[in-house]
Amino acid sequence: MVQHYSIGQMAAAGHCKVQTLRYYEQIGLLPVPARNEGNQRIYTQKQMDRLGFIRHSRELGFSLDQVREILALTDDPSHSCDEVDYIARKHLQEVESRIKRLRSMQQELKRMINRCDGKQISDCRIVETLSNHALCIAKQHSAQ
Amino acid sequence: MVQHYSIGQMAAAGHCKVQTLRYYEQIGLLPVPARNEGNQRIYTQKQMDRLGFIRHSRELGFSLDQVREILALTDDPSHSCDEVDYIARKHLQEVESRIKRLRSMQQELKRMINRCDGKQISDCRIVETLSNHALCIAKQHSAQ
DNA sequence: TTAATACCTACAGTCGCTGTAGCTTCAAGC
DNA sequence: GCTTGAAGCTACAGCGACTGTAGGTATTAA
Numbered sequence: 001m002v003q004h005y006s007i008g009q010m011a012a013a014g015h016c017k018v019q020t021l022r023y024y025e026q027i028g029l030l031p032v033p034a035r036n037e038g039n040q041r042i043y044t045q046k047q048m049d050r051l052g053f054i055r056h057s058r059e060l061g062f063s064l065d066q067v068r069e070i071l072a073l074t075d076d077p078s079h080s081c082d083e084v085d086y087i088a089r090k091h092l093q094e095v096e097s098r099i100k101r102l103r104s105m106q107q108e109l110k111r112m113i114n115r116c117d118g119k120q121i122s123d124c125r126i127v128e129t130l131s132n133h134a135l136c137i138a139k140q141h142s143a144q
Numbered sequence: 145m146v147q148h149y150s151i152g153q154m155a156a157a158g159h160c161k162v163q164t165l166r167y168y169e170q171i172g173l174l175p176v177p178a179r180n181e182g183n184q185r186i187y188t189q190k191q192m193d194r195l196g197f198i199r200h201s202r203e204l205g206f207s208l209d210q211v212r213e214i215l216a217l218t219d220d221p222s223h224s225c226d227e228v229d230y231i232a233r234k235h236l237q238e239v240e241s242r243i244k245r246l247r248s249m250q251q252e253l254k255r256m257i258n259r260c261d262g263k264q265i266s267d268c269r270i271v272e273t274l275s276n277h278a279l280c281i282a283k284q285h286s287a288q
Numbered sequence: 289t290t291a292a293t294a295c296c297t298a299c300a301g302t303c304g305c306t307g308t309a310g311c312t313t314c315a316a317g318c
Numbered sequence: 319g320c321t322t323g324a325a326g327c328t329a330c331a332g333c334g335a336c337t338g339t340a341g342g343t344a345t346t347a348a
Contacts, residue, residue: 077266122221
């Protein structure tokens, strides 16, 4: 007995919306599934696993293009995994640089908030800091 | 003698593109500037300062809607800065939760990469990890 | 049988820009 | 004065990764 899933069951398992599945199908990330007599999508276990792969990759912050590439590479199990490794390392670097920028923002925001004494706009250190970049310590936080 | 700026000078000062300025104008974040005889935009110092405020806020990760709100609040200098403070604190929280999620991704990515021995896809621990969420330690990294 | 829920297609909207096409205007050098 | 190249103009499409909506059909449980 082969397992089959409705789009709703897939969405629940993948922690995503039904629309997301239709979107993945539309952009060719998920294969076009079979339909039942009433024209509703029926997914196989294999498709469910593929969705699991996609969703987990997304949770780790890979782009859909990266996911697409990794999935293409996994089609040949005897292929070297150098390229997968490369994609993952590059993504890790990207994640680390995002953390760096966010930490710089965090520090500046904290400093800004702490300097504010909660009186009026004209004396507000938050407004003042936002008005004047020169009041910043680090300037690393450009380009989110 | 009053200072005036072309759109190109504004863009250079704001570290953004000319199109970005036209976009800010279109969404009502920057006022409609005067034009010269040749229909080109002429900006005042005040508008330049406003752009500085916007760009610095963006660098600190505020959304354009938040910037719009803060700018509206600063229109009344005698107004309490509680609301500005609130927006900034809420944004700080958001930044901190993004950092948390990214750090979780970072750890998982590192672990995944280190487990890979660089042989072939069929043995690749990266592919294996992506296939199976259960292989993750923390599951905090959902929803970028 | 009925009512609620799930599914279908097609398309618009989100955010914050960025790019393009096809023009006009300006500024500098000759 | 003329030419040339840079800078400016409008209008609109596109990005990524969904999300929402309208208006319909199918399935399922009571």
